[in-house]
Amino acid sequence: xIDSLIDYWRIAEPYQRFLYRLSALFLGxxxxxxxxxxxxxxxxxxxxxxxxxxxxxxxxALVCASLAWVMTFLPRSQRAGWLLLGSxxxxxxxxxxxxxxxxxxxxxxxxxxxxxxDEVAFATMGLLIAVVVVDIVIITLWSLKSLxxxxxxxxxxxxxxxxxxxxxxxxxxxxxxxxxxxxxGPVTSPLVFGQDGILNLSHAAALxxxxxxxxxxxxxxxxxxTESRRTxxxxxxxxxxxxLVLLSGLQALGGRAPFDPSGLGAVVLVLSASAVLAASxxxxxxxxxxxxxxx
Numbered sequence: 483x484i485d486s487l488i489d490y491w492r493i494a495e496p497y498q499r500f501l502y503r504l505s506a507l508f509l510g511x512x513x514x515x516x517x518x519x520x521x522x523x524x525x526x527x528x529x530x531x532x533x534x535x536x537x538x539x540x541x542x543a544l545v546c547a548s549l550a551w552v553m554t555f556l557p558r559s560q561r562a563g564w565l566l567l568g569s570x571x572x573x574x575x576x577x578x579x580x581x582x583x584x585x586x587x588x589x590x591x592x593x594x595x596x597x598x599x600d601e602v603a604f605a606t607m608g609l610l611i612a613v614v615v616v617d618i619v620i621i622t623l624w625s626l627k628s629l630x631x632x633x634x635x636x637x638x639x640x641x642x643x644x645x646x647x648x649x650x651x652x653x654x655x656x657x658x659x660x661x662x663x664x665x666x667g668p669v670t671s672p673l674v675f676g677q678d679g680i681l682n683l684s685h686a687a688a689l690x691x692x693x694x695x696x697x698x699x700x701x702x703x704x705x706x707x708t709e710s711r712r713t714x715x716x717x718x719x720x721x722x723x724x725x726l727v728l729l730s731g732l733q734a735l736g737g738r739a740p741f742d743p744s745g746l747g748a749v750v751l752v753l754s755a756s757a758v759l760a761a762s763x764x765x766x767x768x769x770x771x772x773x774x775x776x777x
Contacts, residue, residue, distance in 0.1 A: 483704060483769075490554060497563035501550035504571045508543035511578065512536055515585075529590035529671040535582040541689065542574045545646075548692045549621060552639055555631040556624055566617050573613035580607050593660045593669040608657075615650045622647050634712040638699035641720040642692030645727060649688030652731060656681055676737020683740050684731035691723055694758075698765050705768025715761050722757025725750055 494502065515536040524531050549570065553563060580603050584591035591607070594600040622643040629636050656673055659681075663669045672682045698719055702712040729750050733743060743751050 486700070486703075490551060493554065494550065495553070495558060495560070495563055497560065497567045498550040498553050501546045501567045501571055504575065505543045505546040505550070508539045508546065508574075508578065511539035511582065512543060515539060515582070527671060529592070529594075529669070530585070530588060531671070532585055534591055535578065535585045537686075538578045538581050541686070542578055544690060544693050546571065546574065548642070548696065549618075551696070552621065552625060552643070552692070555629050555635065555639065556621075557628055557630075566621060569613055570617040573610040573617070577607055577610040577614070580610075590669075590671070592671075593664045595664075611653070618643070618646055618650060632699075632703070632712075633709055634699045634702060634716045635696065637713055637716050637720065638695035639692070641716075641724070642695045645688045645691035645724060648727065649685050649691075652681055652685040652688060655735075656685060675734050678739035678742070679734035679737045680740055681731065681734035684727055684734055687723075687730060688727045691720075691727070694723065695720055698761060701765040701769050705765065707768060715764055718757050719761035722754040722761070725754030726758065729754065 491499070491502065515532050519526075519532040519536060522532065526533055550567065553567065581591045584594070584600070584603060589596065589600060592604060594604055625639055625643050629639060631639060659673055659675060660669050663673070672680055675681055695716060699712065699716050702715060705712070707715075729743065729747055730740060733740065733747060738744070738747075
């Protein structure tokens with residue numbers, strides 16, 4: 483299994499390795515801010531928390547590695563690869579750097595118009611995120627059209643990138659709600675919709691489908707099951723994951739707390755979570771014998 487990961491690095495194009503290395507840098511940033519959070523007395527929630535630089539660093543670490551891996555299954559083109567992954571890397575690094583800078587300055591990174599610098603920083607972050615969104619949409623459309631991968635991998639990747647686009651849309655709703663709250667007074671952090679709605683959870687889950695579903699397909703590739711069966715298992719997980727994203731998003735927009743579903747919502751939650759957990763368990767059970775044999 484480790485050899486499989488090493489092979490992905492060996493065959494990676496320079497633009498992929500650029501994003502893999504940037505992923506490692508983001509992991510270092512996440513570790514740094516986690517340590518600072520533990521040592522400092524700032525709370526986890528609130529606009530001045532170390533939460534944002536930590537989570538943005540970790541999130542971009544995962545997304546960078548995933549997008550670089552997805553490019554393995556798309557037509558190889560130095561021009562297109564560098565244009566997409568190069569701009570994505572620049573924008574994600576700039577976004578996280580500005581968020582971290584504001585945290586170290588002890589001021590809010592989002593919806594902060596206290597000074598001209600704060601306004602410019604937030605506006606710049608908006609432009610950088612726009613680049614990220616465009617890159618993700620292009621990679622998604624390219625994947626839907628030209629992906630060359632085994633059926634189970636293809637389903638996992640296509641489901642993951644589509645859900646990532648959904649996550650970008652949810653991020654847009656977060657920005658819109660934050661701007662609305664800013665006109666009325668202080669902006670909550672994390673943003674609260676209605677009485678108790680937290681859209682950040684659905685936003686994050688959608689963005690990171692591109693890690694869970696391909697990881698599942700990759701684990702299943704070592705299980706000895708047929709490709710058709712592996713594809714069905716990935717399909718079950720994808721449906722369950724999409725159900726969780728949809729449910730959490732609708733709950734948040736309706737002002738309900740994350741773990742306070744309605745009657746129908748509770749049914750959807752149980753079915754969706756069961757689908758994801760069952761598929762994950764099947765994948766892990768299939769891999770355990772291989773791990774035992776390799777010892």
